[in-house]
Structure formats: structure tokens, C-alpha cells
Amino acid sequence: MIPFLLQTLTFATPVLLAALGAVFAERAGVVNIGLEGLLLVGALVAVLVSAATGQPYLGVLVAALVAAALAGVFAVFAIGMKRDQVIVGTTINFLALGGTGVFYRAIKSTGEVKTLPVLFGDGSTAIHGVTLLGLLLIPLAQWLLYRTRLGVMVRSAGEKPQAVAAAGVFVNRLRTVTILATGALCGIGGAALSIGIGNTFTEEMTSGRGFIALAVVVFGRWNPLGVLTAALLFAAADVWQTRLQADGKLHIPYPIFLALPYVLTLLALAIRGAKVKPPAHLGEPFEQG
């Protein structure tokens, strides 16, 4: 049971971090389909920096910065130019998918990759610092969102942007900050995937985790604790499917196992369905008066 829980925590980390960022961005009124690409870029940068310097935590840091920069591109188009957020996010995914592929193949070999040091546990149940960071960020995010002035502003920016603007808050500036934070968190999440769970980068290694993170935000009702619960549930399904598969006792073809996390996510969304209400102005550009 304990190994199962530890492994679930490790598996949940990339999705959790991405979703945590998205909670703030979506609460502020921005939907970013580009999480997948941001995670992917984080994963590649972490591997490259860790291999080049032998410092995995430096890899995490640079991954956060580069992914935040890419999120900045999203902000320029989605906030600055007020283009459709879904379209800009999709474009970010194209750029990340192609860009990481081009660079990774140009480099070919990264040399030895130093993975994140294990804090406790071992093998597939190892817990590393980034997972711990993710867990610590939950209460922090909960506090930020519900107990601070900044949190009130973020929540209002997605619900009543006009009112916040009238109170003298620059809504678009606030939204941009949440997007950059999302980028940084996705960068760290990507690092957790490539040098935390694994020890290398492979093309398309995020395999939909960014999209699952978006679903986790909906399922977690746009709040940090809910997101933690949802991310753990989906990670548990993922761990469960890998274990069943390794077990080999159930004679179910492996593609069905691999489809399981996506099918469960869809089912969860369908069950939660009409009961959850997104921020009123989610996805709408805002014109500061």
C-alpha cells in the first residue's frame, strides 16, 4: 500500500504542478491549452541542463525559466493582441512539439543525465524534491487564493473583470502574471517527468498530461485542494494500470490499459459535468477602460 501511494505521488507531480498554475490562470480568466507544450519544453530543458552541468536542480530552475518565457509568448498573443486563447494555446503546442523535436534530434546525445536526488524510498517509489515542492505549494496556493488581496483580485478578474478594473486593478497585467507562473510551474512539472520519474527525454513524452491537467482543474473545481485530490486520483489510475500490466495476470491488451487514464478523465468530466461552473469570463479577452 505504501509503495503504491508513494508512486502515485511521484506520478501525480507533473500534472499537479501544471494544474496548479492553470487554477490561477483560469481563475483570472485565461484558458491555456498550451500546458502540454510547456510541460514538454520543461522536460527537454531540464534534461539538457542537468546533463551539461551535472546539477539536476539547476535543470529544474532553467526549465522553469524557459517554460515561463514560452508562456510569455502565449501572453503576448492572447493578452497583448487579444487573440483567441484556444488558438494561441494550440499554436504554442505546435511550437513546443516541433521545437523540442528539432533540438533534441540536432543534439542527438545528451551524455549522462543526472536525475533528481531521491529523498526517500527507492526505485519506482522514490520521492524527490520536486514532488515535495508540489505538495508544499498546495497549502501555499490555497492561502494565496483565498486569504490574500492578490487572491481576491485573481478570482475577481475571472468573475467580474469590469469591477476589478474599476477598482484600479490592471486585469491584463494580473492575467499575464498568472500565465507566467503557469509557465514556470509547467517547466518544473516537465522536469519532474524527465529527470524525476525518468532519466531522459523522449519526443512527445508528456503524452497528454497537459490536457489531463486541464481536466484536473475542472474536476478539482478550480481550487488547489480539489486539484490535489483530482491529480492523485488520476495518477492512482495510471499507477494501477502500469501495475496490472506488469502483473500480466489479467489478459487485457496493453493499449486498453494505456487508454485508461484518458477514458477515466473523460468519464470523470462527464460525471462531474453540469455540476461545476467555470469562472464567468473564462477565455474572454478583456479591454481595460
Next chain:
Amino acid sequence: MKLIACIFGGLLLLAAVILAAKASPLAVAAALARGAFGSKDSLANTLLQTTPLLLTGLGVGLAFKGKLFNIGAEGQFLLGAVFAIWAGTQKLPAPLLLPVALAAGALGGALWAGLAAALKLWRGVQEVLSTLLLNFVAIQLVAWMVRGPLQEAVKQYPQSDKLAIPGRLAFLWPGTQLHQGFLLALVLAVVAWAYLAKTASGFALRAVGAGAEAAAAAGISVAKTTWLTFLLSGALSGLAGAIQICGVTYFLADPYSKGYGYTAIAVALLANLSPLWTIVTALFFGALTAGATEVQSAGVSSVVIQVLQAVTLFTVLAYSWLKERGK
């Protein structure tokens, strides 16, 4: 002027990416042109790649026009391929084989898109999420099909049996692989244009896209229009998958798509969601896809095409912004 500035900016950005990957932008451009137009074969290949992009692009464009962010053309394409090869390997009279396979493909795509429609209308699930997630399910579905229910009779490789010859699309250009599916796609682009511009149902689609509340106030059934838009959009992508089976590969393998359904988003957006312009943009991306194989000879991975797609879209977005601001 603004357009030229945007295109120039996009090209500069692209050149920077290629230089960063330690290759020559000019060599990459030359390789692209050679791969897309350099010979009879490469020209035919450009048209061959255009075909699925045009159909999926039409599907995506139709949905977006109705303000439905169907990002699931990839999954709908795959379901079309699965349905087509399943129908095409049944014991049917020879003349029925091709039409039944193509129709089955369209049905498969429509069903997959219909799932997203049902989730949206009945359970309030955003189609952006459901269609994306369904893409991943479809990929695994193909992987399972070619190892299970649809695996070839000899059970040697993870692939399906081959489609019998009467089920295949005839060649269009002797000596090349170009098949009649290309013409079918062109015809459907005109049909899609006529549907949007000339029919009541097409008008309803555009009206709902322009504003669901106003459309409802004008007596248009939003739910019915949403269903129809999803189904038509999915059917076009499904047909693309079926045409790929009946005209190019003749069997299902894993993985099956080259990401046509994702490129379709760029194809549709670059065309500003107009069906007739989609012919032009599909040709553009078709040439890029065909040229991609040659790009490797210039020292860059063929996935540079995805970067090119992204840069193209950013250019279009920046241009639309400049145009709006200029008014």
C-alpha cells in the same frame, strides 16, 4: 504592407530556429522545394498529402465557424480509418466495397465527434477537452485493433489485412500514387462552401457561431445545430481517414496518422475558416509535408515542419491583430 512585414518577421523567426539547430535556412528551403515540387513524383506526393489535409481542414473549419473548438480531427481521422478497413474487409459484393468503406469511414469520424457533442450538450464538458482526450483514446484504439479484432489473418505483424483491389481508389495520374480521393476532396470543398453560403442549415451554423443567444432568439435550435456541426465536422475527418486507407496504405497499421488532424487546425485557421481558401492552404501544408522528407538531407529533423506551422499561425494571428488595430 502589414502582411509583408508579418511574413518577413515569421521567416526571420524560422531562420533563427533553423540556425539554432545548426543548419542552413537556405539549404532547408531548397530541400523543401525539391521535396515538394522537384519531380513528377514529388509533385504527385504534394497533392497526395494535400488530400487528407484538405478534408480534415474542412472539418475543423466547419466546427470553428460554428464556434465549436473541435481539436479532435486526429481522433476522428483514425476512427474513419478503423471503420473503413473494417467495412472494407467484410464479404461484400465487389462494386459495393469502395463506397461502403468510404461511407463507413465518414460514419466512424461522425460517431467519434458525436461523443464530444453528447458530452458537451448533455454533461457540459468543454469540447476542447473532450476532443483532445478522445484523440489519445483513438490512438490506443488503433493500437489495439491491429493487435486484436482487426489483425491480419496470418497474425504475424500488428497490422490489418489488406483491402481487396475493388475497394481501392483508382489512380488519377498514371505513373504516380495520386488517386481519385484528391478530386473527391476538391469537390467536397466546393460542397462545404455551398453548404455554408447557400443553405438554411449552413446559415444556422454561422449564426450559432456568431452568437448562440442571438441565434436562439432568432428561432434557431442551438442544440440541433451543434449536433449537426459536430457530426459533419467529424464525418469529413473520418472520410479523410477512409480515403487514406482506400487510396494510399490499403491497410491499417500502428501508428496510423502523420498528425494530419493536428495540421488541419493550422490549415483551417490559415484559410480564415473559408472552405475555398482551405484548398489553397491545404496545398501549402501539403507541399510542406511532402517536402519534409527531403529536409533531413539538409541536416534538420522533419519535425521542423511543426515549427513552421506554429510560426505560420503566429504570423496569421499577428496580422489579424494589426489589421483590426488599423481600422
